[in-house]
Every structure is written in structure tokens, then in C-alpha cells.
Amino acid sequence: MRENGGVTSPSPRPWTTATSARPPRLIATDLDGTLLRDDKTVSPRTVAALAAAEAAGIEVFFVTGRPARWMDVVSAHLHGHGIAICGNGAAVVDLHGGPLAPRFLKVRELPAEAARSVVSALREAAPGTAFAVERTGGLHHEPDYPPLQLDIGESVAPAEKLLAEGAAGEGQPVLKLLAHHPALAPDAFLDLARAAVGERANVTRSSPTALLEISGPGVSKASTLELCCAERGISPAEVIAFGDMPNDIEMLAWAGTSFAMGNAHPAVHAAATLLTSGNNEDGVAVVIERILAEGL
Incomplete structure (x- = not known):
């Protein structure tokens, strides 16, 4: 060993x-x-x-x-x-x-409609979750989303607005959602999110923190x-x-x-x-x- x-x-x-x-x-x-x-x-x-x-x-x-x-x-x-x-x-x-x-x-891409559904499901299953939206042109995030990588957001707003029609970067495909929870253990958050999201998206993680990465179904x-x-x-x-x-x-x-x-x-x-x-x-x-x- x-x-x-x-x-x-x-x-x-x-x-x-x-x-x-x-x-x-x-x-x-x-x-x-x-x-x-x-x-x-x-x-x-x-x-x-x-x-x-x-x-x-x-x-x-x-x-x-x-x-x-x-x-x-x-x-x-x-x-x-x-x-x-x-x-x-x-x-x-x-x-x-x-x-x-x-x-x-x-x-x-992760279709915007599916992304909005995932946000809704996680808000209910894990209150306190903060989101970011990764598009081909850059990152957009909520006010409470932590600057885990010191990434400057292209725009800051609730996820629902970031994913709405007319939002900043709307013409750029959504590559993935990021979801961070300030209190849950990383693997526990992953298990909870997968149960809540189901087949609507693919949920995984690579960070040592409770940060999930959410892609389109099958991606x-x-x-x-x-x-x-x-x-x-x-x-x-x-x-x-x-x-x-x-x-x-x-x-x-x-x-x-x-x-x-x-x-x-x-x-x-x-x-x-x-x-x-x-x-x-x-x-x-x-x-x-x-x-x-x-x-x-």
C-alpha cells in the first residue's frame, strides 16, 4: 500500500x-x-x-x-x-x-427546456442548491454560486432567467448545468440528484466538493x-x-x-x-x- x-x-x-x-x-x-x-x-x-x-x-x-x-x-x-x-x-x-x-x-447540447426541468427538480429535492449554466461562449451563474474556479460570469441571474428566452448567450448551446450545494456531502448530493432528475439529464461529478455536472440525456x-x-x-x-x-x-x-x-x-x-x-x-x-x- x-x-x-x-x-x-x-x-x-x-x-x-x-x-x-x-x-x-x-x-x-x-x-x-x-x-x-x-x-x-x-x-x-x-x-x-x-x-x-x-x-x-x-x-x-x-x-x-x-x-x-x-x-x-x-x-x-x-x-x-x-x-x-x-x-x-x-x-x-x-x-x-x-x-x-x-x-x-x-x-x-442540453436543451434549455430540459435544463429548466432539472433546475426545478433540484430546487425541490435539495433546497439551497446554486446553479451555473455553461454555454459554448462562457459561464452564466446565480448570485449564490461560489466562484470555485474564479471564473468570471458572463451574466449573473437566477437560473430560470439564465435559461429563459432572450437570456444572455441564448444563441449559444447549453453544454451543461453546474449545481453546487453548500452543506451536502458530494456523493450524497450526486445520489440525491440522480434520483430527482431521472432520465431528463445525465448527472455526474468530478470535483472534491458538492458540485455536480449535468449534461443532456445520454451525454x-x-x-x-x-x-x-x-x-x-x-x-x-x-x-x-x-x-x-x-x-x-x-x-x-x-x-x-x-x-x-x-x-x-x-x-x-x-x-x-x-x-x-x-x-x-x-x-x-x-x-x-x-x-x-x-x-x-
């Missing part, structure tokens, strides 16, 4: 040539808590491993809950892989123009990654995925081979097929180096 960022986790299970039935064609990796270290940097070792994977013909996708404008953390390390799945699958973007000028290749990292792979003729058996939080679980279950980070949420450990080192120990790079060394 070892300690990683305050989380006790078992030693990584070894990678062997028998792990994957087919040579990998695509690596899908989460960012925060996975590819990025806790200081939000990409280590030189990880940069080198990603570049080596691409040189070997393996495509690399960043798959994150972050909006495109928060992709500056990897903008200096794009190399050939400028494609990212952002907003938990709500958008596929080409980052070669920079995080402030992303080119949206695919948008899977997830996994479903959008599946669409992108189908367009490239890549099967799940040819995909290796990495993640650490509940919003990664569907992606890890879909991929033929998946790795939970050593610092991952317990539910992620249960969903992944294998375990690698923690994010501060370059767990993604450890696996990529092993793959390339064994000639898979």
Missing part, C-alpha cells in the same frame, strides 16, 4: 502483453487528477510519453469535464493531439487555435468518445482509457482496457480493469512507456 495525496491505494497491477487483445490505436485520458499533477502541470515525463505514443501511431484524446477555455493547461503540449472532448462529452473541440479560440467540431465522456472512435473505425478493444473520478466511470467501462489512477475515487477503482500509479507519480506515463516497451 502507499499514500498518494492523502489517499491510500494498492500498488499498481502490472501491465502484461496479455492485457489487451489488440494493439492500442487510441489513448483517452482525463486531465485533473489523472494526466495533470496536483499543481495542474504536465510533467516532462508525461509530455515525452504522449509524444512517443503518437510517434508510434497511437492517437491521443484529452477527455475532460473542463470547458474548452480551461484547456490552457495542455495547450503547450498538444503536439499532434489537438482534439479534446470537453464538458463531459458535451463538445468535441480542436485546440490548435488555442483555448480562447477553440473550433467546435461537435456539440451535444457522457463515454458516449462522445464512442462516436469519435466510430468515425475513425476504432473499436473499444483498441482504446486505453485513464481516469480518477465518477465522471470517468462510463468511459473506463466502455474502453477495452482502462486504468484507475492510484489516487482515484473508490467507485473508479471498481470500474476500471487495471490500476496505475497516482497522478503525482505520472501514472499515465508509466503505462504508456510499458506499452511501447513491450511492442503492443
